Amino acid sequence: MVRSRVQGKHAGLTREQVLRAAVRLADRDGVEALSMRKLARELDVEAMTLYHHVRNKQGLEDAIVEYVLAESLRPPPESADWQEVVAAHAADLHRGLTEHPGAVLLFATRTAVTPRTLAILEQSLRVLRDAGFAPRTALHLIYAIAGAVVGQHLAYAGEQAQPAVDAPAIGDDHPVLAAALADGPVTMQSRLDFTLTSLIAGFETLL
Amino acid sequence: MVRSRVQGKHAGLTREQVLRAAVRLADRDGVEALSMRKLARELDVEAMTLYHHVRNKQGLEDAIVEYVLAESLRPPPESADWQEVVAAHAADLHRGLTEHPGAVLLFATRTAVTPRTLAILEQSLRVLRDAGFAPRTALHLIYAIAGAVVGQHLAYAGEQAQPAVDAPAIGDDHPVLAAALADGPVTMQSRLDFTLTSLIAGFETLL
DNA sequence: ACCTGAACACCGTTCAAGT
């Protein structure tokens, strides 16, 4: 790593570049490997320079969540029924977290409240209310969906580090568990599909 | 912090004591404040001593999850229908995470697979299978419940640091969202209840 | 205005050494 610029010379570094590099680093090496110093090295800059574009590491992490969420979330499809809107919301989140595994752990503990996400949320809520859900129920519904998607991605992230239960490890003491795993391990996709299908079926009983 | 023991003198430190102190420290100051050095100070011992009871920090965190899960999980109630078994499982997890907020983030990314948790899982799965669910569906069902409980606790933990959306911050641009929050902020308890009720209602449609 | 470099107060972990 060679310093390629003298002090005071502008690096021309923008916040956008910092965030893009941070997301890339987190996706490549994992969030736990994301440090101000390593990110600075990646950008060929001193660590302290980053504090010009970001309040601190917390602020960087908040910004990553906003960045990924902004990239993932789309306005709900026009003239769709509420089931499609809910499924689309889940699919948006799922795609975003799949493309950016480094953001999964950060999504778990923050909500990015920006004008754009608020606007999209309001549009989804309107569809749900027009379908007959009370506003508060509609909000609960969105929370339930988001929690389910993030929850399954987290569980999956954990299983990468520490492999999940599989059939051979079970043995004869646990016949039902063994039967459940006989057709291969349970994947995140199957768990997520099951959870979302169950949730939507449950929501339908509320109408 | 005074050293109260000469080198080589047994501290009489047990793994149980280490884990109890770790859980207490994480609950009191937050997981992010849990460090080997601070934990050692708490136990009036050198940091390196802890490595005699725990492989490394990862191992300590795994052990915390096992410890809290063992304390929380109970065998499913005898002669209960499947809805009660599922609700009891959710309630066990909810109680454990409420009593041990320091473990929430750790629960998100690991599964504690021990003989005891496997046995309890098998019992729950048997009730579900006897109720008519296929073994694989039963397992999906348990995963969905666990994911929902952990997911809502995580979201709640995040809101402690970074307050959630509330009515005054919304304004006239988002009437449905404002209406949803008019009766006060959405709490973790209400979100969790809603999610679990919806999930169970959804499961019923599968039978 | 933008960037640097030293410094401070922390980390997890290895390793040789004490009793």
Added chain:
DNA sequence: ACCTGAACACCGTTCAAGT
């Protein structure tokens, strides 16, 4: 066997100083 202390390679962040 159990515990220590120094050491190494890291952290995030403050602060004064450079251009």
